[in-house]
Amino acid sequence: MTDSVKQRRRRVPGKHLELGSRGMKKVLLGTTAIVAAGMIASSPASAAEKISAKVGGYMEQWIGYASVDDAANRDVDGFDIKSDSEIHFTGSTTLDNGIEFGVNVQLEANSNSGDQIDESYLIVKGSFGEINLGSENSAMYKMHYAPTDYGITLNSGDQIDWAAVSGSGISTGGYFRNPYGSTYIEPAANNDSEKLTYYTPRFGGFQLGVSYSPDATQDSNTTPDRDAVNSDMVAIGANFKGDFAGASVGLSGGYGTFLNAPAGADEPIAYNVGLTVGFGGFSVGGSYAKSEDNSTGIDGDGYNIGVAYTTGPLGVSLTYFNGEREGTTTAGVTTGQAEQKTVHLSANYTLGPGVTAAATLGHAEFDSDDAGLGSNEATYFVTGIKLSF
Numbered sequence: 001m002t003d004s005v006k007q008r009r010r011r012v013p014g015k016h017l018e019l020g021s022r023g024m025k026k027v028l029l030g031t032t033a034i035v036a037a038g039m040i041a042s043s044p045a046s047a048a049e050k051i052s053a054k055v056g057g058y059m060e061q062w063i064g065y066a067s068v069d070d071a072a073n074r075d076v077d078g079f080d081i082k083s084d085s086e087i088h089f090t091g092s093t094t095l096d097n098g099i100e101f102g103v104n105v106q107l108e109a110n111s112n113s114g115d116q117i118d119e120s121y122l123i124v125k126g127s128f129g130e131i132n133l134g135s136e137n138s139a140m141y142k143m144h145y146a147p148t149d150y151g152i153t154l155n156s157g158d159q160i161d162w163a164a165v166s167g168s169g170i171s172t173g174g175y176f177r178n179p180y181g182s183t184y185i186e187p188a189a190n191n192d193s194e195k196l197t198y199y200t201p202r203f204g205g206f207q208l209g210v211s212y213s214p215d216a217t218q219d220s221n222t223t224p225d226r227d228a229v230n231s232d233m234v235a236i237g238a239n240f241k242g243d244f245a246g247a248s249v250g251l252s253g254g255y256g257t258f259l260n261a262p263a264g265a266d267e268p269i270a271y272n273v274g275l276t277v278g279f280g281g282f283s284v285g286g287s288y289a290k291s292e293d294n295s296t297g298i299d300g301d302g303y304n305i306g307v308a309y310t311t312g313p314l315g316v317s318l319t320y321f322n323g324e325r326e327g328t329t330t331a332g333v334t335t336g337q338a339e340q341k342t343v344h345l346s347a348n349y350t351l352g353p354g355v356t357a358a359a360t361l362g363h364a365e366f367d368s369d370d371a372g373l374g375s376n377e378a379t380y381f382v383t384g385i386k387l388s389f
Contacts, residue, residue: 155182284308360380
């Protein structure tokens with residue numbers, strides 16, 4: 001499928017598509033219908049056996065110490081323990097005509113009142129490529145490349161927790177899937193909305209993906225009122241991977257927008273690019289993202305650079321992330337403005353199949369120009385165990 005990992009108003013060329021909202025939807029749905037028709041007509045579609053569900057997933061347990069210097073009246077220095085775990089239910093079957101059908105349901109293993117089922121979608125694969133249908137990230141998100149990062153996550157990352165930004169007064173809104181906290185982004189931080197995505201086969205190292213979503217809701221979604229909400233999202237991702245003179249190269253680009261916005265609002269847009277180069281045990285990379293969504297105040301941009309080295313079971317990385325949220329200004333008063341600058345020195349060591357020890361020494365600074373706010377600066381050392389099953 002794809003090759004990616006597990007966040008000032010101006011016009012962008014191509015933002016206003018000549019086909020229009022209805023025309024674009026017809027093209028997307030028509031393309032999907034053609035693919036589906038080819039599947040049906042290919043040959044008798046009996047299956048060798050019924051889908052059997054498999055259980056997998058991951059568990060990460062971390063312990064660390066942080067020293068936090070901020071303007072808030074609090075004491076958050078000291079040790080902390082944090083965890084991140086999911087249980088994945090997957091399964092697939094291949095019909096006699098060679099078409100594969102599969103399912104992927106991801107359950108949060110920690111209590112999450114906002115999204116206990118993280119992602120849930122159906123998969124169809126064949127010589128035509130791959131179709132995903134359900135609650136899942138877009139092609140723009142999943143096809144993005146960024147620098148290799150060991151230890152706790154930096155890009156769309158965990159520094160926001162270890163630096164104890166919540167409670168400092170500095171905004172954490174629009175952190176995930178927006179440039180303030182990540183180059184893995186989607187328009188208006190659309191995330192796991194119900195969507196249809198098609199990925200082409202990879203030709204000569206290139207692959208293209210296109211996603212359509214009626215709106216930004218997932219699971220028990222209702223029919224969108226297109227006069228009241230952002231609707232009809234289209235997100236496009238493309239990447240290339242290949243080898244040149246002994247070096248491996250990965251290049252990605254993505255663009256996403258909503259074709260309709262509420263009355264008086266502009267359609268949110270987002271785009272990102274990424275480049276990684278590997279030679280021997282070394283890899284270097286960089287990525288950039290920008291979001292234009294002044295209706296919610298999450299306009300901003302961010303970039304991530306890094307270098308990594310791997311030898312046998314050991315991996316070491318040095319990475320940096322800078323991201324900004326512009327906020328909104330009313331009557332000369334700005335609210336929601338924030339910027340982060342974070343550097344991580346990380347390492348991991350594979351102890352055995354599915355068992356990895358990891359550690360991160362990090363320094364993060366979160367700043368805001370909002371009235372009465374200043375900076376939240378933290379240094380932390382975190383170590384933990386990552387299990388996959």
